[in-house]
Amino acid sequence: MSFLKAAGMTGGYGNDDILHDCTVEADKGEIAVIVGPNGAGKSTAMKAVFGMLKLRTGAVTLNGRDVTTMKPTERVSEGMSFVPQVRNVFPSMTVEENLEMGAFLRRDDISGTIGEIYDLFPVLKEKRRQPAGELSGGQRQQVAVGRALMTKPSVLMLDEPTAGVSPIVMDELFDRIIDVANTGIAILMVEQNAKQALEIAHRGYVLAQGRNAYTDTGEALLANADVRRLFLGG
């Protein structure tokens, strides 16, 4: 049984279901990637895992513990952390204040964790007195990931972390994400850049119309002729 398991999720906004019996999992130290065409329900699946969408059926368990009925903030205290796709920093606050706000629920000394995040993203240390809104797109994503890591989560969820950044910055971000996974955190992410994301993925989920279309290791999905033809553009 995986550390994070969201099984048989069915639900949506209002009366229409967007997700149909959708299952995603991630284990500690692993990167799980959700890919699929536009409107496949990738971001919706993320929201459902994090409790921002009410499920009609299905269950989310974290380390065997059922968190299905918990609110997002409660899930944060349980060790889940979420980086939204947009508006994922506090633009008028400095980088360091962004990190402090990420640790808002913590009452212990956070300077150690801030140090770890500066080690992981050295550029943030340089810019720590600058408002996050003034940083470049890639740096802002690093702030967003750093903020999410401040709670010392066991699961980190990323909604399209490389949206709108250049290919070089994207590679750099993926490298950092691998570093984060290597510290023993389970990573679940949604990606538009499907090929590159599957290359670093231990598990890959191809969603289509809210259903699991293909599930395999990242490598196997990249090698799968159907997946290549239908979802990865040949």
Place this chain on the structure above:
Amino acid sequence: MENILNALVVITNFAIVPGLAYGSQLALGALGVTLVFAVLRFSNFAHGETMSFGAMLAIFVTWALQSWGVSIDPLPTALLALPFAILGTVLFVLLTDRVVYRFYREKKSDQVIFIIVSIGVMFVMAGLIRFIIGPSDQVFTDGARFVISAGDFRTLTGLREGLAIKTTQVITLATAAICVALLFWFLQKTRTGKSMRAYADNEDLATLSGIDAGRVVLIAWTLSAALATIAGTLYGLDKSYKPFVFQELLLPIFAAAIVGGFGSPIGAIVGGYIIAFAEVFITYAYKRFLGYLLPEEWMPDGLVQLLATDYKFAVAFVILVLTLLLRPYGLFNKRAA
């Protein structure tokens, strides 16, 4: 040389000192409006009446203290009454939030609904205030009237013009400086203050980070009500307390907040002084000032007043319109208002 000094004294006495005091009052008022806007995202039209309500409570407590013979001469007794007035106003404002605004917040109503609701609250409060204290003027200033009077200044310097500095003007400036310093320390350095800025910056992410929206809203109202009470009481001390004045004050206060950038505390302060000095300098009659500087044959016949003081609100209005046309997000704001 003496003429230049006399000219400077005239303009300091009649424009700069009153402008500074008025600007501080507007700045405190605008800060309250801007804080509520930053957190609750609506323009609180009841803020003028909140100032009035706070000043009214301060007057009652002042009267009570005076009748018990309590005095802090040469300072006005109202300063001693201020903490009680703040407490009462905060409780009243929190009650309005509880019985009025919370309902619309839970319904996730539009910003415009909140604005209309706040106008309703404004009318109810205005009626309540007139019902309790009546519509007429109340003078509650006691203690020493001047720090330095015009006569003293003249004998001291030997100049023909006098510079009078009222105790209330000094108190206004000092109190405003203390309030602003405390507010900025709170917003920049404390955990709660930072969480308020975070909430104002990005509500969803703040909630995700575990910041309690209800608590932030509570603190925003508390600060806004405290600032309103201080601003209202200082204004009443400096001029006199007239309930209807506070509805008129809404315009320069909103103009100040918008010029500075709605939601930006620094903007509210700078905006307050911009509006105050614009009003004062445009409605000031420069005849006496120029009289010291120009040769006699150049002396203008008129008052050299750009606009009659009756029109001072037009100045704030024009600045407001110009800001909205040219820089709608204000001086210190990157987001559109």
